[in-house]
Each structure stands twice: as structure tokens, then as C-alpha cells.
Amino acid sequence: DAGITQSPRHKVTETGTPVTLRCHQTENHRYMYWYRQDPGHGLRLIHYSYGVKDTDKGEVSDGYSVSRSKTEDFLLTLESATSSQTSVYFCAISEPPGGTGRGSTFFGQGTRLTVV
Amino acid sequence: AQSVTQLDSQVPVFEEAPVELRCNYSSSVSVYLFWYVQYPNQGLQLLLKYLSGSTLVKGINGFEAEFNKSQTSFHLRKPSVHISDTAEYFCAITRGSGGSNYKLTFGKGTLLTVNP
Numbered sequence: 312d313a314g315i316t317q318s319p320r321h322k323v324t325e326t327g328t329p330v331t332l333r334c335h336q337t338e339n340h341r342y343m344y345w346y347r348q349d350p351g352h353g354l355r356l357i358h359y360s361y362g363v364k365d366t367d368k369g370e371v372s373d374g375y376s377v378s379r380s381k382t383e384d385f386l387l388t389l390e391s392a393t394s395s396q397t398s399v400y401f402c403a404i405s406e407p408p409g410g411t412g413r414g415s416t417f418f419g420q421g422t423r424l425t426v427v
Numbered sequence: 428a429q430s431v432t433q434l435d436s437q438v439p440v441f442e443e444a445p446v447e448l449r450c451n452y453s454s455s456v457s458v459y460l461f462w463y464v465q466y467p468n469q470g471l472q473l474l475l476k477y478l479s480g481s482t483l484v485k486g487i488n489g490f491e492a493e494f495n496k497s498q499t500s501f502h503l504r505k506p507s508v509h510i511s512d513t514a515e516y517f518c519a520i521t522r523g524s525g526g527s528n529y530k531l532t533f534g535k536g537t538l539l540t541v542n543p
Contacts (some may be wrong), residue, residue, distance in 0.1 A: 353533040405529040
């Protein structure tokens with residue numbers, strides 16, 4: 312296991328409410344990511360972070376924000392949840408190649424979010 | 428921009444038969460390539476990766492893949508599949524040398540179903 316914990320694992324929320332998903336890593340890696348998985352779309356990048364307080368948008372960032380105040384935690388917030396944000400959300404960390412780095416990206420177990 | 432195409436959305440095979448899951452990519456720069464497997468209701472597990480060196484890479488569970496730069500392909504193969512290989516398989520790429528902060532671009536996935 313790559314030492315990634317996502318919480319909660321399942322959540323049902325109502326349209327219009329804010330929701331925060333948490334990703335916690337124990338690997339002290341610089342790079343962290345949030346992806347969403349939808350049938351027929353594979354995984355798509357929402358936001359990513361390349362250091363504490365350093366974040367940037369991915370390809371499907373509308374309606375989402377992120378924060379990273381500590382190396383180990385990366386939060387994803389849905390500011391006002393909509394039904395189109397019903398999805399499975401995966402956090403990932405990346406270990407660049409070189410030195411002891413394995414040149415790989417590792418994923419958490421996912422959070423299944425349903426917006427009703 | 429980069430893209431990944433997995434040519435088959437579903438591949439049914441019989442147990443002990445060989446299988447090939449096809450992946451083609453488009454990129455104007457060098458890339459690192461990955462295959463991930465996802466079992467039902469689980470996260471993504473790294474099967475194998477190509478960063479550099481030998482174009483034939485071996486991964487876990489008896490899978491291997493060959494990087495073909497001229498064909499821009501990275502097809503996944505296994506000589507004899509088991510029922511337990513039933514899962515969804517994702518091909519992914521990232522810009523080589525970390526130029527994109529190791530963000531992954533995914534294909535839409537191939538569902539491998541192994542029948543007795």
C-alpha cells in the first residue's frame with residue numbers, strides 16, 4: 312500500500328450543500344492529485360498540488376476547489392454540490408523517478424459521492 | 428495536448444487463453460507509460476510501467492507490455508488468463524522528465540472478462 316487514506320469512503324449529500332473530501336498520505340510526497348472516475352470517461356484530473364500551498368487546475372476543475380496546508384493533507388471541496396458531481400473520487404500521489412523514486416503514481420481506495 | 432486511446436472497451440476471453448489489450452497514445456513530447464488494473468469497488472493498482480530502457484516491460488500477475496515508439500503503442504499482454512484477471516484495465520501516460528508535474532492522462536478503460 313502507498314500510504315494513502317481517503318475519507319469519507321462513501322457520502323450522500325443534497326444538491327447545493329458544500330462537501331469536503333480529505334486525502335491523507337504518510338509518504339511525504341510532493342505531488343498529490345484529485346481525479347474523478349465516471350463510466351465511459353476513465354479518470355479525469357480535477358486539481359493537483361506540487362507542494363504546500365501550490366495547487367493548479369486540471370481538466371475538470373469547475374465547481375471544485377482544493378487546499379493543501381500540510382504536505383500530508385490535500386482537501387477537495389465541492390462548493391455547492393450538483394448531481395453532475397456524483398462520481399467516484401480518487402486521490403493519488405506521485406513519486407518521481409530518480410534516486411529512490413519509483414517513477415510511479417499511487418491511488419487511494421476512492422470516495423463514492425452521491426448528490427441527490 | 429496528450430491523449431490515450433484504448434481501442435477496445437470490452438474484451439471477453441476464455442480462461443487460459445492469451446489476451447492483448449491495446450493502447451495507443453498521442454503526444455508531441457516523450458512520455459512515460461503505465462497500465463493500471465481496477466478490481467470492482469477498489470482503487471487502481473499499478474501493473475507495470477515504462478520509463479526508459481528495454482521496451483518490453485514485465486509487471487505483476489504475469490502481465491507484460493511492449494512500448495513501440497514508431498507505432499505510439501503500449502499494448503498489454505498475458506499468455507494465459509485466469510478468472511481472477513477479470514477487471515478493468517487502464518492505460519495512462521505522463522510527460523517524460525516531469526514536465527507536467529507527473530499528471531496522468533488516462534484512456535477510458537478496457538473491461539476484461541474471463542469466462543470459464
